[in-house]
Amino acid sequence: MHYYGTSSINEKGHLTIGGVDTIELANEFGTPLYVYDTQLIRERARGFKETFEKLGVSSQVAYASKAFSSIAMIQLIAEEGLSLDVVSGGELYTALKAGFDPEKIHFHGNNKSPEEIAMALDANIGCFVVDNFYEIELLSRICAEKDKSASILLRVTPGIEAHTHDYILTGQEDSKFGFDLQNGQAEEALKMVLKDRYFNVLGLHCHIGSQIFETTGFIMAAEKMIEKMAAWSTALDFKAQVLNLGGGFGIRYTKEDEPLAPGKYVEDIITKVKQLMTEHQLSMPEIWIEPGRSLTGDAGTTLYKIGSSKHVPDVRNYLAVDGGMSDNIRPALYNARYEAVIANRPEDKADSIVSIAGKCCESGDMLIWDLPITKHEPGDVLAVFCTGAYGYAMANNYNRIPRPAVVFAENGQAELVIERESYEDLIRHDLPLKHSGVDVK
Template identity: 75%
Template sequence: MYFHGTSKINEKGHLEIGGVDTVDLAKKHGTPLYVYDVSLIRERARGFKRTFDKLGIKSQVAYASKAFSSIAMLSLVNEEGLSLDVVSGGELYTAIAANFPVDRIHFHGNNKSIEELELALDYNIGCIVVDNFYELELLQQLCIKKDKQIPILLRVTPGIEAHTHDYILTGQEDSKFGFDLQNGQVEEALRRSLESKYLNVLGIHCHIGSQIFDTTGFILAARKIIDKLAEWNNQFSYFPSVLNLGGGFGIRYTDEDEPLSPDSYVSEIIIEVQKRTRFHNLSMPEIWIEPGRSLVGEAGTTLYTIGSSKDVPNVRKYIAVDGGMSDNIRPALYEAKYEAILANRPTDEVKEKYSIAGKCCESGDMLIWDLPLPNVESNDILAVFCTGAYGYSMANNYNRIPRPPVVFVESGEDQLVIKRETYEDLIRLDLPLQSKINL
């Protein structure tokens, strides 16, 4: 078993994270419970920044907050001097509520509403990543109405197919995101943007996918984009001050995964951009990247209490936990794989393989298949690793199950940063039927 960050077995023989016993956390806060190792988040953030600083490259490392957004999380991101990537009005509103510096907020998305764009303009955020012609025209009209100029990046699809799940592969030509780099769309978008006195074109953005374990895709994308930028330098007398190569850096969910370190991803990207700009006799742009999963994924562990069990002779043994696809939909959505241990008995001898079922009324609510564990008993605490990205952010109220709380742990202290939902919360927005419906 590979332990992440500060996770270890303590003197009581329990799983400990951030100097806090997970069995104690389960007793104090209940289960299911998301637990975040703050020290590991800090370490990853500094790892991405360190290489840029060491090589003297002007940069921004923007946390992709769709991985996990909360006021406490964004405050932590700000403490580490990162920028912020938001993809909705709700994420932007959370950033504003967290007093995140607006000049370091970048707004993404393929169908931003008028209300979302107005919110971004009213708060003078750092830049908007423009995704399509509809948005380009809408943003222009809103800027005229408000008499404001806004910095923008143009998102392009470079035609790079990263080796990842089809649902999280976004840089290829057949994508809902961005202006195509090959068919002239982006040239037209650039021409319109440069002609506007309200749109300040900082540069170009691309994102080739997620959970990527090597740098080949990033290198190929950088090469294609810079070659295109050389053409634009001649055609439009324009060269961007910013090249944003997105995120998608992989993490270790299971022992089969072999991600690179943050400095390896960053250094190889920098080397390629330097080499290609020198080849075209161009200046070195500021480089932006957008790690999300790679900052928080491995830092998150979900604790569950084991309840019922079912033995299907000669087939498999099932055990059920008090959560499931309502707090982690990724196994059902992506066939995502996880590793787990008994937090209260992690050193006991492995005896069986169990399939971990959730409590939702859905056959597909399975978290892990054939997990090696000691003999399991009801009320054991199961710790599922690497749930820090897209766990809470994709949590839902299917079967009207309240969402779990979130706890940060660091240096032997735990802090509740998101409360557990209550049944009262579930019906808070419901309205009673006022009269009979005439059929």
């Protein structure tokens, strides 16, 4: 079995994370429970940053907080000297409450509201990633009302889509994000923002996909963007200070996945960008990237208690846990795949095949199909690996199930960073009917 980060087996034969016994964590904080190996997050962050430094390239590594946002997580990112991407007023509010430097915040999104834009301008954030013509007009108007300028990047679609080992050249016109680089929209947008006195146009942004295991797609996107940068340098006197190549760096969910090390992504991309800038006789811009999943994904493990089981002869063995699509909706949405072990006996040889079912009232609430597993019984702890990205971030209260707690583990210490929701939390915003004859307790 492949273990992640600081995970290991202790003298009791239990799985540990950050030097902390997962069985003790489950007993102390309850289940389901998200446990983060914060040392692994730090190592990944440093892997990206230090490679840029080694290559002598000015850069920003911005954590894409949609992967997992909380006050403690944002504080951890600040400790590692990263910048931050937000895509909503809620993510921005969390960052500001965490004390994050607003000048290092980049605001993304294809439909920012006037209230969100005003909030970001009042906070003096570092950059807006402008996504469409409506946003250009809206941001300009609000800047004028407040008599404030805004630094911006234009998000463009470079005609490259990349996922895992596949990359596709496409017009990419059928996307809700960005200005198309091929049909003239991007150039039209650039002309508009360059004429607007409220905008400081820093450069260009793209995002080509997710869970990418190779650098080919990033390099192809860079070629398309730098070609346009060269043309616009001459035609529009536009000198890009920033080239943001987005995120999407892959992680290992199962043994079939073979991602690159953080530094390898950076090294290959920067080598090519330097070459292209030289060929086009352009000054090297600051390079920004946006890792999210690659920082938190395999640093997170979800602990569950095993409950009921069902044997369907000659078909399948179901094993149910005390969570499911309410804390990890990715298998239901994307058919996402995971590996797992019995945390109190992780090294025991698997002697059966089961399918892990959640407790939600949906036949599609399945976490793992056909998992090899050792002997087990109700009350055992199941550890599902690589749930640190889009687990808590997409958690929900379906069936009025409270969202789990979150714990950070490092150097043998565990710290509760998000409390488990209570039943009282679930009804906190419910209002009774004003004229009902039924009394609310």
